[in-house]
Structures are given as C-alpha cells and as structure tokens.
Amino acid sequence: MQITVWQADSVGALLQRGTAQLLEPGPDEALLEVLHGGLCHSDLSMIDNSWGVSAYPLVPGHEVVGRVVQVGEGVDPSLVGQLRGLGWIAGSCRHCSWCLGGEANLCADLEATVVGRSGGFASHVKGHQDWLIPIPEGLSPADAGPLFCGGITVFAPLLDEAVSPTARVAVIGIGGLGHMALQFAKAWGCEVTAITTHPERKAAEATAFGAHGVVALSALADQAGRFDLIINTSNHSLDWDAVVGSLAPRGRLHQLGVVTEPIPLQAFPFIAGRLQFTGSPTSSPASLRRMVDFCARHGIKPQVEHLPMAEINTAIERLRKGDVRYRFVLDGPV
Ligand SMILES: [Zn+2]
Ligand SMILES: [Zn+2]
Incomplete structure (x- = not known):
C-alpha cells in the first residue's frame, strides 16, 4: 500500500513530503488513517538521532489520533471506523512477565512507533491493537493526541x-x-x-x-x-x-x-x-485507557496550537526554540 509521509532524509533535516510503501497490517495489528498528530520533543531527538537509534528516511510522529481503516488477522473487524489514539509504543511481545503482569511498557521487545518503522506524520500508521486506545465520548479527538505520549508520561506517576x-x-x-x-x-x-x-x-x-x-x-x-x-x-x-x-x-x-x-x-x-x-517511561495500555477516561470525566485536555500538516517544519522550528503554548497538533489531511 502506497502512503504519504513527512520524512527526514538525514540527521537534523527538514521534513519532506513523500510517498512510501506500508505493509498490510499483520496479526493483531490495525491500520489508522491519521487525522491529527501531536509534536513531541522526542520527535526532535529522533530527527537529530540524539539517542543513536534513528534510521533514515525517518518518519516521526507518535501522538496520533486516527480512524481504523483496516485490521489484520485476530483483530475484531468492528474496530474499522473507530477513533483510536497511538503513542510512543505501538507493540509489545504479549508473552513476557511484564506484558502478562500488566506493565507492557516495560517489555524488552517493545515496538516504538518511530523507531525502525514509519511513524504518525503520515497518511497512515500501524499499531498493535492493545496499543490503539479508544477515544471516549467527551474527549475532543482534535486535541487528544498529546495525551498519548506527553499526557501519559505525567499521569503515570500519579496512577501507577x-x-x-x-x-x-x-x-x-x-x-x-x-x-x-x-x-x-x-x-x-x-x-x-x-x-x-x-x-x-x-x-x-x-x-x-x-x-x-x-x-x-x-x-x-x-x-x-x-x-x-x-x-x-x-x-x-x-x-x-x-x-x-x-x-x-x-x-x-x-x-x-x-x-x-x-x-x-x-x-x-x-x-x-x-x-x-x-x-517512569510512559505506561501500560490499561493506564492509557484509564487516563483518557479520567480526562473525559474531568474536562482535562492539552492546550494545543493547531497547524495544518503541511506546516510541520514551522512547528518543528518553533518547538526547537520553545515557542509553543503548550503543544503543537498537526492536522490532516497529510
Ligand atoms: Zn513483553
Ligand atoms: Zn513523545
């Protein structure tokens, strides 16, 4: 499947709009059509290869809100059409002690959304169904993206x-x-x-x-x-x-x-x-679900500045200078 992406071709490069091949969703995976994507400081670290784990071309973006458009084997087909959020983690092994114990964010075989795979600043992105978090009634999908990385990072120290x-x-x-x-x-x-x-x-x-x-x-x-x-x-x-x-x-x-x-x-x-x-590093799928319910109940949402996806380089440049109150969300279509 041919998808549209915003990618960095080398360390620290501006993002370029391009196309890429995305494999069909595998077992337990679903494919999201991206509607909104928050910009996180970790995306800059990945673009700059600050942690030594980046591969280029690199498609950043790991605070995604999208609609399920296709599901792989073992995923309930009724997921198609649902809104889901995807954060830093897109998959875990499901078999180790940490996964079985409900702390899958500590799994040694984590699949990070933007490491070694195509991330969320794209028309489509894949994730394992456990890590695709339902967006509850009462939470604005347009503003929810930053909850899935930044939000859970600060909610986990309270909940967990x-x-x-x-x-x-x-x-x-x-x-x-x-x-x-x-x-x-x-x-x-x-x-x-x-x-x-x-x-x-x-x-x-x-x-x-x-x-x-x-x-x-x-x-x-x-x-x-x-x-x-x-x-x-x-x-x-x-x-x-x-x-x-x-x-x-x-x-x-x-x-x-x-x-x-x-x-x-x-x-x-x-x-x-x-x-x-x-x-602590983000949190588990269960904690992510509890976080979004808590947000809907208490009217909590990130304060975001919206820009169209085509202005992603402006958002990156301003985030590098700390010029944002308090988080950017890039809106599709890509
Ligand atoms: Zn595991
Ligand atoms: Zn992040």
Missing part, C-alpha cells in the same frame, strides 16, 4: 504509583508536560504547586491549569520539607539539594526530564527522610 489525594504535589517546569501534570494533579485532589523559572510569565496560566500556588525555581529553598511528590519535567541540571530539601518525609522525586549530566544526590536526606528517587 497510587498517589494519595491528600498529597502535596509540586510540578517543576510548566511546559508541554507540566501543564498537563498540573491538571491531572488538581483533578486527583492534591494540593498542587507549580515551580517555574518564569513565575511572572507563567503564574496566571499555571493557576488556570489548577495550581494552588506558584513558586520560583530560585526560591525552592524556602519550601523545605513540604512536598510528598515532585514531578520534575525539566531536562536541565537543577539545585538538587534544594529540590531534595523540599521533599517531606517519605517524599518522592519523580524524574521525567532527560537531564544529560549525572544527577548528584546526597545520601543523608534519603536515609533520614525515607525519600525515594523514581522515574
């Missing part, structure tokens, strides 16, 4: 770690991930603090997303012993002593920003306060 609604939660970095984390933590029932380098610019919006308070990153030392959970979306090196110092006893620092330098942590506060340092 069973955070108490009485927790005091801080979110560091109010951007593509952080603005969704604020909404989730607020609806979860938590006391929510936004921590940002630009409180003067971000305070009003952070409050609108659900923050009860806004604190300047430079003033974090004043929050000693306060937070039960810190969700850190920043990929910059921070004053780690101040970050750890702001945790309450049994508090947890959950790291989501890929800081390239090592993170130096003092042992003593972790011993004395029974603290934890954790991280």
Whole structure:
C-alpha cells in the first residue's frame, strides 16, 4: 500500500513530503488513517538521532489520533471506523512477565512507533491493537493526541504509583508536560504547586491549569520539607539539594526530564527522610485507557496550537526554540 509521509532524509533535516510503501497490517495489528498528530520533543531527538537509534528516511510522529481503516488477522473487524489514539509504543511481545503482569511498557521487545518503522506524520500508521486506545465520548479527538505520549508520561506517576489525594504535589517546569501534570494533579485532589523559572510569565496560566500556588525555581529553598511528590519535567541540571530539601518525609522525586549530566544526590536526606528517587517511561495500555477516561470525566485536555500538516517544519522550528503554548497538533489531511 502506497502512503504519504513527512520524512527526514538525514540527521537534523527538514521534513519532506513523500510517498512510501506500508505493509498490510499483520496479526493483531490495525491500520489508522491519521487525522491529527501531536509534536513531541522526542520527535526532535529522533530527527537529530540524539539517542543513536534513528534510521533514515525517518518518519516521526507518535501522538496520533486516527480512524481504523483496516485490521489484520485476530483483530475484531468492528474496530474499522473507530477513533483510536497511538503513542510512543505501538507493540509489545504479549508473552513476557511484564506484558502478562500488566506493565507492557516495560517489555524488552517493545515496538516504538518511530523507531525502525514509519511513524504518525503520515497518511497512515500501524499499531498493535492493545496499543490503539479508544477515544471516549467527551474527549475532543482534535486535541487528544498529546495525551498519548506527553499526557501519559505525567499521569503515570500519579496512577501507577497510587498517589494519595491528600498529597502535596509540586510540578517543576510548566511546559508541554507540566501543564498537563498540573491538571491531572488538581483533578486527583492534591494540593498542587507549580515551580517555574518564569513565575511572572507563567503564574496566571499555571493557576488556570489548577495550581494552588506558584513558586520560583530560585526560591525552592524556602519550601523545605513540604512536598510528598515532585514531578520534575525539566531536562536541565537543577539545585538538587534544594529540590531534595523540599521533599517531606517519605517524599518522592519523580524524574521525567532527560537531564544529560549525572544527577548528584546526597545520601543523608534519603536515609533520614525515607525519600525515594523514581522515574517512569510512559505506561501500560490499561493506564492509557484509564487516563483518557479520567480526562473525559474531568474536562482535562492539552492546550494545543493547531497547524495544518503541511506546516510541520514551522512547528518543528518553533518547538526547537520553545515557542509553543503548550503543544503543537498537526492536522490532516497529510
Ligand atoms: Zn513483553
Ligand atoms: Zn513523545
């Protein structure tokens, strides 16, 4: 089958519109006609081969909302016509202990949507049926795309770690991930603090997303012993002593920003306060389904800027400069 794609032909290249051959959906796979695609920072990392796993031509895009147009063997044909979301993961082995235990995002044989295969900035993209998430009534398909990578990344630390609604939660970095984390933590029932380098610019919006308070990153030392959970979306090196110092006893620092330098942590506060340092990669299909239901119930959605798919290079260029409030969605047709 001939499909239309937006692809990078070499490291760091602008995307070019072209055509490619896409194999029919295999067993347990379904084919989506792409309607909307969120642009994630990981797409830039893939275009730039920052992780050394990119193959060119590269078709990025892993925050897809599309309509099922064809199903492979073993997939209920009634899926055809349904709206589904597809994120970073497009398949898992289904047989290992992690898959069987409901944590398929930890499977060693994951199929990532944009690694070694054609991603979502295309007319069509394939995924295994487990990872094609139904879009519930009440969730706008046009805005839902960023939930399937960015959204689940910040929802997992609440859902998968069973955070108490009485927790005091801080979110560091109010951007593509952080603005969704604020909404989730607020609806979860938590006391929510936004921590940002630009409180003067971000305070009003952070409050609108659900923050009860806004604190300047430079003033974090004043929050000693306060937070039960810190969700850190920043990929910059921070004053780690101040970050750890702001945790309450049994508090947890959950790291989501890929800081390239090592993170130096003092042992003593972790011993004395029974603290934890954790991280997580997206989440399971079950958690993705629970997330979209939670969003529909609480009116949570990413704040997105829409552009037609033909302006994808503009979106990439602006995301590289951090010039987006708060996430781009590229709209089809491709
Ligand atoms: Zn597995
Ligand atoms: Zn992503």
